[in-house]
Amino acid sequence: MRSIDEQILRTTKEIVVKYIEAGRLSPTAFHETFEAIFKTVSDTVRKSMKPESEKK
Numbered sequence: 001m002r003s004i005d006e007q008i009l010r011t012t013k014e015i016v017v018k019y020i021e022a023g024r025l026s027p028t029a030f031h032e033t034f035e036a037i038f039k040t041v042s043d044t045v046r047k048s049m050k051p052e053s054e055k056k
Helices: 003-021 027-049
Strands: none
Touching: 003 027
């Protein structure tokens, strides 16, 4: 796994843990919530990594 992928996964895990600790996430909704947070973090990171010429 590439370093950036590991960082995205680690960040997603930390966010999900905070939601669980705050009581905002139940085990029944874990799967959907984890996927949604992972996609959001991944999309944001990858979008910010594009060269300036590709950003529009």
